[in-house]
Amino acid sequence: MKMWKWSKLSTALLGVALFVSACGGGDNNDPAAGKSSSTNEPGATEKAWTGEIVVWDGPRWSDDKENKYHWIENKKAEFEKLHPGVTIKIVQTPWAEMEDKLNVSIAGGAWPDLVYNVSNRMASIKNIESGIVEPIDEFYTADELADFYPNALKEYEYEGKHYGVPVSTRVHSLLLNLEIFKQKGVEPPVDGKWTYDEFLEKMKQLTGGGVHGFSTYIMPSYYEAWPFLMMDGGRPLSDDLTQYTFDSPEAISGLQKFLDLKFVHEVALPDMGMSNVGDTYQAFAAQDKRLMAVQPWNSWAIASSQKEPYAMDLMVAEYPTGDSGKSISMGDVLGWVMLKQKDEGKKQMAMEFVKFLTTTEEIFITAKNYGVFPSRISSGEQRPFEANPQMERAQQIAENAMMVPRHTNWQKIDEAIQKELQLAVNGTKTAEQALKDARSQVESLLK
Structure with missing residues (x-):
């Protein structure tokens, strides 16, 4: 996007x-x-x-x-x-x-x-x-x-x-390589639905032997990670697009859960958030790699993962629900x-x-x-x-x-937020610090 x-x-x-x-x-x-x-001529017929x-x-x-x-x-x-x-x-x-x-x-x-x-x-x-x-x-x-x-x-x-x-x-959704689930003896989520706690438990079961449960990337104009940030109710802007709201307790909580996958639970690849699109997909789908069981992707990746050279036993699942009780996806x-x-x-x-x-x-x-x-x-x-x-x-x-929000300056707003998210996912800033530091940059763009 x-x-x-x-x-x-x-x-x-x-x-x-x-x-x-x-x-x-x-x-x-x-x-x-x-x-x-x-x-307008008298007697003329409409043509x-x-x-x-x-x-x-x-x-x-x-x-x-x-x-x-x-x-x-x-x-x-x-x-x-x-x-x-x-x-x-x-x-x-x-x-x-x-x-x-x-x-x-x-x-x-x-x-x-x-x-x-x-x-x-x-x-x-x-x-x-x-x-x-x-x-x-x-x-x-x-x-x-x-x-x-x-x-x-x-x-x-x-x-x-x-x-x-x-x-x-x-739309973005989670793509699951069921071959890895079967190898690890892990049941996929029923009907593709799971809570964050259920998701985390399965990621732990899938991690080991050179394989991790999950990974993704953080880049401007890409939103694969954002549903995690919004799972507890956080939103980047107010409904009327006039206020920055991504440093709310709900947004900070969502980002913290996302970061914990890497830094606390170690169920994500060590380079999660720092790799590019192509390398991230190759790590998921290439026959000689397949380093993780689950990745979020836009819908183009579904077709790509259904045919050679990337064909796999594939399942599409929702993002996990958080405190909001709703699965969030962006499109x-x-x-x-x-x-x-x-x-x-x-x-x-x-x-x-x-x-x-x-x-x-x-x-x-x-x-x-x-x-x-x-x-x-x-x-x-x-x-x-x-x-x-x-x-x-x-x-x-x-x-x-x-x-994606329709704000006139969304491209610059997106860049400001994504820059801070990159600093959080590489360990330079905490979840709270990153989202709060984005405020001054975004507020100047909302005026």
Whole structure:
């Protein structure tokens, strides 16, 4: 879940004219880019809007020709056939480049019409308050909106309106190598549920003979460890995103339990929290390593751990519950956002295309093929992962996941907190000291 990395504005703006021209975004705020949907001439009949709609999308799953844009290209062709005179221009945008290019287009005032991205980026409160993002409520009935999982739809809500259409969610869960459980004679948690005490006891039983029960990493923009910090009721920010709250007794207690896995109980690898993503996964999944039985991962790791060279007897489990009595997981939401439009006819047609892309069937297809979890309840009821019990279990976890905060300065807030967590996990600071030291850094970013 990489966050925004702002390019140097002075350099970016030098290339904005060329970039906008290349992506076709220069016409997006010009009513002359298409013909209006209606006319004021006496006796005239209303005509459907015609013109070009610019859509930015990233690569998804490949077809047999290794084309990762085949799905959106096929939907474009179908929609254009249904709406003569409408052209959908697909701007293929690698995910790693999406943020910088969006920043440039917004700074230049020549953004695309539709963007597919993570909710806390394009549908950020900053963009909404700036008037860059269009609300979508007028195009949906209450019953239609009720078909979206509440935690997914909430990510696009601000002051009673919705500023995007969720398509899918990603979530963190615990992955268990059942081969190690069997070798150690340890029973996995029933239905993938356990308390922290039960989790700790099993980690102790799994540790020994060159194997540890658990490990993970601490890095900016990665949240595999955070559900442990929140298991006792701690939260990074207040509900209204105006106050830092991660130094509460509940948060300190959660971090202490996490640190105890390494420093007190010694059930975690000695380098827990200090390794990178690739090395941590290799230590868990590589056939010649498999140094721990349990690791938390985003949902991509499920598919990776089901096929060679990493295939294993895999189980998906919830994070352990703490004093709050609830298992916490973190995730994010991806969906479509419509940027500010001046032509009403074009706005209606653009949203018509969004609805065309986000039917129950299309969200089901995306979930099944792309390995993400559906945002629509009706799509989830079709069981896209019926043949994959591990993914189906993770989908259940996703339906109640907490999402990354939508604060405008979240990237910097995240970096400040993660830096202190790294100092705690390497033994430099106590749990209390680390979380309290983050306060002054975060408070300056909340103003």
